[in-house]
Amino acid sequence: MADWQVDLFRYRVNFKPDHRGKTQLTLNAHGHPKELAAREGLLLLWQGTSGQVWVTEAAPLPGFSKESVEEAEQALTHWLARPFPLAQETVSDLPNSVRFALELFFYRQENPVKRFLVPCQSCLLITESEALKSVATAKHVKLKMGALSLKDDIDLFNQACSETGAQIRVDPNRSWLPQHLQTFIKSVDRNRIEFIEEPLKGLAAYEELNDSDLPPIALDEHLLDTNIHTFLAATNLTRVLVLKPMLLGFNATLEWIQWARAHQYQWLLSGAFELPVSLDVYRELAAIEGSELAQGLDTLRYLDLREDRTALWRDGTKPGIQQAPIKALVQHCPAVTGAAQVSWLQQWTVDVV
Numbered sequence: 001m002a003d004w005q006v007d008l009f010r011y012r013v014n015f016k017p018d019h020r021g022k023t024q025l026t027l028n029a030h031g032h033p034k035e036l037a038a039r040e041g042l043l044l045l046w047q048g049t050s051g052q053v054w055v056t057e058a059a060p061l062p063g064f065s066k067e068s069v070e071e072a073e074q075a076l077t078h079w080l081a082r083p084f085p086l087a088q089e090t091v092s093d094l095p096n097s098v099r100f101a102l103e104l105f106f107y108r109q110e111n112p113v114k115r116f117l118v119p120c121q122s123c124l125l126i127t128e129s130e131a132l133k134s135v136a137t138a139k140h141v142k143l144k145m146g147a148l149s150l151k152d153d154i155d156l157f158n159q160a161c162s163e164t165g166a167q168i169r170v171d172p173n174r175s176w177l178p179q180h181l182q183t184f185i186k187s188v189d190r191n192r193i194e195f196i197e198e199p200l201k202g203l204a205a206y207e208e209l210n211d212s213d214l215p216p217i218a219l220d221e222h223l224l225d226t227n228i229h230t231f232l233a234a235t236n237l238t239r240v241l242v243l244k245p246m247l248l249g250f251n252a253t254l255e256w257i258q259w260a261r262a263h264q265y266q267w268l269l270s271g272a273f274e275l276p277v278s279l280d281v282y283r284e285l286a287a288i289e290g291s292e293l294a295q296g297l298d299t300l301r302y303l304d305l306r307e308d309r310t311a312l313w314r315d316g317t318k319p320g321i322q323q324a325p326i327k328a329l330v331q332h333c334p335a336v337t338g339a340a341q342v343s344w345l346q347q348w349t350v351d352v353v
Contacts, residue, residue, distance in 0.1 A: 006080055006348045007045040007325040010073065011275070012341040014038050014304040018128065025273075025302060026127075028147040028173040029063030036062060038340065039273050039303060040069045042076065044101050045329050054108050055333040058101040059246055061272040064221060067095035076101070077346065085351040096224075099249035104281065107250060109352075120286045123169060125298040126160070135164040140194075140294035143168060146175030154187045167194035174198045174221065178208040190215050195240050198222060203231045218242050220270065223256065232263075241267040242296065245282065246274055257289050270296030273303065277333045305338035 015025040015038065027034045041059025046052070058072045067075070075098045079091070088106040091099050123140035126132060135141050141164055145153040153172070160168055176184070176199045185193075195216040200206055203222060218240035222228060224247065232238065241260050245253040253269070260267040268291050269282040279297050286295050325344060329336060336342050 002352050003049045004350050004352050005047045006350055007047075007329070008073070008076060008080070008345045008347075009043040009045065009329060009336075010040070010069070010343045010345055011043060011336060011339045012038050012040050013275075013339045015302055016304045023304075026147060027061075027063055028144065028175055032063070033147050034063035041097075041274070042069065042073055042101070043275075043277070043329065043333060043336070044076070044105070045325055045332070046105055047328060052112070053328060053332050054105055055277050055329065056101040056104045057246075057274055057278045058097040059272070059274050059278070060095070060097045061247065064244075064272065065095070065097055065247055067097060071095060072098050073345070080346075080348045080350060085353045087353045096249045096252070097246055099251070100246050100278075103250035120283050120291070120297075121294040122297045123294040125296070125301070127302075132156075132160055132163050135160060135166070138164055138166055141166045141168050142171060142197075142296065142298075144171050144173070146172035150176075150180050150183060154184060157184075157188045157192075161189060161192050168192050169194045169197060169218075170199075171197040171220075172199045174201050176200055178205055181209070182213070185213070185215065197240075197242055203227060206231075206235060206237055209237060216240055220244065221247070223248065239265055240293075241265055242270050243267055244270045244272050245285075246272045246278065253285075266293055267291055268293040268295050271299040273299045275303075275305075275333065276300060276335045304340075305335050 015023050015036065017023050025036045027036060039059070041057055044056045044058070046054040046056070058076065060067050060069055060072050072095055075094050079094060079098070079102070088103065091102045094102070121140060123142045124135060124138040125142050125144070126135065127144045141160060143156055143160060145156065157168065157170065170193060178200060181196070181199045193215040195218045197218040198220045199217065203225060214237065217238045219238050220242040223241065223243070225231070241256055243253050243256050248256065257267060269286050271279055271282065279300055282295065282297055325347065
């Protein structure tokens with residue numbers, strides 16, 4: 001058993017303006033546009049009596065995570081205030097983003113490596129046609145689709161093909177019907193498609209498809225579906241898993257990697273607009289577990305983490321913000337200095353088994 005001091009922070013990071021000066025990020029959440037004014041999340045600073053220091057993040061993604069930031073904060077506060085030693089077995093019923101932050105802490109007790117072992121390739125994320133000018137030298141490209149018309153999606157793909165020779169990933173975020181998918185495939189050079197990620201609105205819609213007529217299909221958010229293993233056992237359509245640890249939880253991500261290896265699926269890790277402290281973990285995990293694909297870790301480029309700005313620190317609900325935890329957080333998670341706002345919320349001293 002070991003004693004740990006745990007500090008909880010909440011952060012807010014703005015998005016970079018797009019070519020029109022718009023600072024809201026539009027995500028296509030299963031066919032429904034979702035406007036995000038900023039990225040918000042929670043950071044846990046863990047300081048052990050033996051000198052160990054870890055920072056873990058819980059950042060639910062609106063429109064995709066089941067829990068809100070407020071619900072994640074409430075779950076963490078309740079869990080950390082428990083009057084008996086904290087154990088990994090007690091986190092299974094918590095929201096997935098909270099499980100990610102806590103399970104990663106327990107993982108670090110046995111795996112204290114903080115940096116990825118070898119550089120891993122990342123895939124360039126494109127959310128609008130104006131950004132295509134940056135794809136010329138990219139080796140891997142992913143196009144976000146589904147927010148506009150099918151014709152616009154087809155035009156975006158064809159324009160990308162003219163700008164780069166890279167294989168292209170297509171992500172309609174579950175916004176298409178089967179006939180939309182078929183029309184898209186017939187309207188583009190399918191040899192340029194690396195895979196199509198989550199094209200259809202529900203698992204039942206895939207029953208209408210003939211796998212011999214399709215490029216590779218990848219699953220992402222559907223991995224949270226309660227019927228996903230029944231679906232995977234009955235289909236030959238999908239051969240790629242896109243794993244978002246912040247949406248799945250850390251241990252569930254490890255379990256899916258083992259499942260993919262056992263069933264000869266390819267897999268990759270994908271960000272959900274987290275801070276570098278989490279993205280570095282994804283790079284490390286992809287290297288350790290041997291993913292053969294370019295990872296989906298380009299989301300940091302959309303966050304306005306400017307080095308010339310000092311975060312507006314607030315003391316949450318308690319007076320007299322403590323400077324020592326802030327200094328430790330900045331040392332081990334320097335990106336917070338470029339956030340728009342960081343609030344220190346609470347501190348606990350806990351026993352961990």
